[in-house]
Amino acid sequence: MTIARGAAIGALVLAIVVVGFIFFSRDGGTQYKLRFQTAGQLVKDDDVQIGGRRIGSIKKIELTDNNLADITIEVDKDYAPLHEGTTAVIRASSLSGIANRYIQLTPGPNSAKKLEDGAQLTTEKTTTIVDLDQLFDTLDPKTLTGLQNVIQGFAVQYDGRTLDKRALAADEANRSAKYFNPFLSTTDALVNQVMKDQPTLQRFLTDTSELVTSVAAKSTTLTALVSNTNQTAGAIADEAGALDTTLAALPTTLRKANTTFVNLRSTLADLTVLVNASKPANKDLAKFLRVLRPLVVASTPTINDLSTLINKAGPDNDATDLLNKTPTLAKSASTTFPNAIKSLRRSQSVVQYIRPYAPDFVMWLRDFGQAASNYDANGHFARISPMFNAFSFTDNPTGGVLTPVIPALRKVGLTTNYFSRCPGAASQPRPDGSNPFLDQGRLKPGNGTPSNPGDCDPSQVPPGP
Secondary structure, eight states, X not given: OOHHHHHHHHXXXXXXXXXXXXXXXXXXXXXXXXXXXXXXXXXXXXXXXXXXXXXXXXXXXXXXXXXXEEEEEEEOTTTOOOBTTOEEEEEESOSSOSSOEEEEEEOOOTTSOBOOTTOEEOTTSEEOOOOHHHHHHTXXXXXXXXXXXXXXXXXXXXXXXXXXXXXXXXXXXXXXXXXXXXXXXXXXXXHHHHHTTHHHHHHHHHHHHHHHHHHHHTHHHHHHHHHHHHHHHHHHHHTHHHHHHHHHHHHHHHHHHHHHHHHXXXXXXXXXXXXXXHHHHHTTHHHHHHHHHHHHHHHHHHHHHHHHHHSOSSXXXXXXXXXXXXXXXXXXXXXXXXXXHHHHHHHXXXXXXXXXXXXXXXXXXXXXXXXXXXXXXXXXXXXXXXXXXXXXXXXXXXXXXXXXXOHHHHHHHHHHTTTTBOTTTTSOOOTTSOOSXXXXXXXXXXXXXXXXXXXXXXXXXXSOO
């Protein structure tokens, strides 16, 4: 071995040692856990990017107990730590491959709190990629069959053509190709505008997917809606003549309505004055309604009972039936009431005469009942038998004398001696003159004789003080 070769080998070994030292002493970066609904065909060591630049890689992919994907990423130290508000999206670098997925991070603001090593972003901060197969899975078999027929139709369009026809088709395709570039440019501009606000677009696609799923779940109801709409349109078509007449009359109606609306302006102006005048009262209206509310709640049963009283199922059981019979009642009463009024007018003098004696009659019933209310172990019994005018009383200076009246004259004495007593004359006259009672002059005093009969005799009072 020559000296030059040995020096070269030594330099190579030294370079390897230096590179290994730098590599193994390098900081591995900061690790975070991202939780997605699905892993989206990610594999270990796929890129983690910010703004299209690789800033880390995927270190581990695990499945949680509730079938979610826990993806551990490592962010280079130049881009760590991340801050709160960071979001993650699984994206595809192109549509031509499968294992070309990466995670795009949208960092949170630097003013937010830093995320510690090992921090986790939940599913609220992550978005899973939507594969084309997922879009196709949302289509029902009938729609998928229709899509297949469209694709097959393009093949049939060029299939079986002769050479000349194929040349003609190619020429037609070439003529249409000159419009393809503006179409692509316009489409590119449209896509760029749409992609400017990717979070909004993602939410739109997610919400659209949920909407389509919800509509698909209500397919039976949607079918019934379309069918009913078809029937409604058919019914409208059947009434084409009436609809035509209505449309012909519509201009006249609109002209009259225009006049009405013009007049409505003045009405609204007058109404404004009313509204302005009612504003001072309206400020207390809310308080009044709050106080009124318990009354309304409490009156609900009464109103329900009143409703039943006015109108109840069945015959002859409510106020409505009563009012229906009122004409018959009025017809019968048209002859009865005049006679009743005449009778009441004739009996007025009798009632007027009897009325002042009502207290005497009531007190007689009370005292008579007490007189016969004695009782012993055998129950109630009467110890006395009422006798009227059994004695006559003679007053003298030394005291009154009771003289027995023979039984044959006692009844006569009841009808002759006390025939014309005035009300209140059952007890001795009071000093204030309140009895005997002459009903403020309505009872005419007399002595019961033909020359002076009167209504009652005030002098017929019990003896004694």
